[in-house]
Amino acid sequence: MRNRNDEGARHGGPPVVSCDNLTFSYPGSERAALSNVTFELRAGEYAGVVGPNGGGKSTLLRLINGLHRADSGKVRVGGLDPATEPYLVRRRVGMLFQNPENGLVAPFVEDDVAFGLENLGVEREEMRERVREAIRAVGLEGYERREPHTLSGGEKQRVALAGLLALDPEILLLDEPTSMLDATGRREVLERLEEWRGARTVVHVTHYLDELLDADRVLVLNAGKLVAGVSPERLVFDPDLLRENRLALPTTLRLAAALGLGPAKLRTPEDLASAIARKIGSEARAR
Amino acid sequence: MRVELQNVRHVYAPGTPFEVEALRDVSLAVEPDEVLGIVGGTGSGKSTLAQHLNLLLEPTSGRVLVDARTLKGGELRRRVGLVFQFPEAALFAPTVEEDVAFAPRRLGLDEDVVRQRVRETLELLGARHLAGRSPFALSGGEKRRVAIAGVLAMAPEVLVLDEPTAGLDPATREDLLGVVRALREGGTSVVLVSHDLDEVAEVADRVCVLEEGKVRAVGTPEEVFYAHPEASLAPTTVRVVAPLREGRPEVGRPVRFEETLAALKGLLEGRG
Numbered sequence: 001m002r003n004r005n006d007e008g009a010r011h012g013g014p015p016v017v018s019c020d021n022l023t024f025s026y027p028g029s030e031r032a033a034l035s036n037v038t039f040e041l042r043a044g045e046y047a048g049v050v051g052p053n054g055g056g057k058s059t060l061l062r063l064i065n066g067l068h069r070a071d072s073g074k075v076r077v078g079g080l081d082p083a084t085e086p087y088l089v090r091r092r093v094g095m096l097f098q099n100p101e102n103g104l105v106a107p108f109v110e111d112d113v114a115f116g117l118e119n120l121g122v123e124r125e126e127m128r129e130r131v132r133e134a135i136r137a138v139g140l141e142g143y144e145r146r147e148p149h150t151l152s153g154g155e156k157q158r159v160a161l162a163g164l165l166a167l168d169p170e171i172l173l174l175d176e177p178t179s180m181l182d183a184t185g186r187r188e189v190l191e192r193l194e195e196w197r198g199a200r201t202v203v204h205v206t207h208y209l210d211e212l213l214d215a216d217r218v219l220v221l222n223a224g225k226l227v228a229g230v231s232p233e234r235l236v237f238d239p240d241l242l243r244e245n246r247l248a249l250p251t252t253l254r255l256a257a258a259l260g261l262g263p264a265k266l267r268t269p270e271d272l273a274s275a276i277a278r279k280i281g282s283e284a285r286a287r
Numbered sequence: 288m289r290v291e292l293q294n295v296r297h298v299y300a301p302g303t304p305f306e307v308e309a310l311r312d313v314s315l316a317v318e319p320d321e322v323l324g325i326v327g328g329t330g331s332g333k334s335t336l337a338q339h340l341n342l343l344l345e346p347t348s349g350r351v352l353v354d355a356r357t358l359k360g361g362e363l364r365r366r367v368g369l370v371f372q373f374p375e376a377a378l379f380a381p382t383v384e385e386d387v388a389f390a391p392r393r394l395g396l397d398e399d400v401v402r403q404r405v406r407e408t409l410e411l412l413g414a415r416h417l418a419g420r421s422p423f424a425l426s427g428g429e430k431r432r433v434a435i436a437g438v439l440a441m442a443p444e445v446l447v448l449d450e451p452t453a454g455l456d457p458a459t460r461e462d463l464l465g466v467v468r469a470l471r472e473g474g475t476s477v478v479l480v481s482h483d484l485d486e487v488a489e490v491a492d493r494v495c496v497l498e499e500g501k502v503r504a505v506g507t508p509e510e511v512f513y514a515h516p517e518a519s520l521a522p523t524t525v526r527v528v529a530p531l532r533e534g535r536p537e538v539g540r541p542v543r544f545e546e547t548l549a550a551l552k553g554l555l556e557g558r559g
Binding site for chain 1 (some may be wrong): 299300304305307326327328329330331333334372373376421424425426427428429450453454455456457458459460461482484485518519522523524526527528529530531535544547548551552554555557
């Protein structure tokens, strides 16, 4: 069998997140949600997590954040066990939930964004400044006094992201941070994540492979098992790995592959259009 | 049946400092036997519009008509089914079967009709094998299908789906789009509210673009998407083809993936 683990870029230093034979089952479930998952993330690493629904992606994040306790095996964040030291771990780890409804707590948008900082006891003037900056960064100026329950799904997702920005944790656990966003909103969030690259450790769960084309490593979880840890290039060129794990190439790459144009540098639909135009032009000259 | 919004305006929290005008003078019809895609940016009014189609929200002004008549909310909700965003949050019964049976039972149908409906609906959604399971022990994709089944079991004439594929893996998403097509073939109109233009491109017969609570465009996918081929308003396929159309009208206005692939192959092979 091919070795599909431990590829992708390397970062130095001790691991900030490590899982060693991590196994967990939900009460009453006959099948383990995660079984014997082992990997390490170095400081500054950007790791994608993909795989089918029910594969264990969200469960993994919840174990790293101390929301569940492992049945066996170990998870460590900065050397701490999140299940026994959840408050210390959560000072370093910020999490965005898949359903933005689950993350919003306060009566007004600005209070919600400030919530994490209040818990950390950040000084008032600094808190105001960080909240203002975070709200601006996600394009929600003018929403400060809106009530979160009157916002759309995509707006709630932005509020949750602003809360995380204000907190600026060392380790970001993102569970489908763009699942409710339109193309513009998605691009903005991804640009924001790009600014964090290298300075923060990011674990980014998504069903959209185009969000992970620049990731250092992509972990593939299927039926609770870590079946691969590979570079994004390796993943998009491995049709078997994609199919076995119910993954799909983004539409641009799918079109490029079907047209026999190597998907390597074709990120956007506009890139593909230019490649086709060049090809038609050179063939017309050859005739 | 035909559901029509006439000059619908909706204001949340009117007369308070939190007043928000979510829909402004929206006129739009859901025609019989069609898949109508509702697209638009974050906060453009998509979900608010969806909730007017069964009068879960009442218009601040304007009217909602069914086959040119006004219906009471209760009657309308029996004929127009609405599936919310992340509907699995509302699953509650001990088994999938009981959960799906809840709404048809409340309609006062005979127990054998209810059983029949539950079976057929789970079958259609490829979830029959889940009937005896607890809805809480299912994966995200399975829960989503069960939640949709709960609304479909009422046999609505129009099904409104608000972001039904958010959070689903690509294969599960594809299966669900197959269900949308099957429903339409079976005579149920589907309103698909989605931020994902690529999926709307694959299944919609018509598309309505909302912007700041107003209808910016409505028409067939090729009309709407090729009129606004910019990144925020067009699916990937249209964004690839639109810049190539200049001087090459023979490429046409393909929207669906397979049509687009065929048109681009034609271009590359030098035939129109």
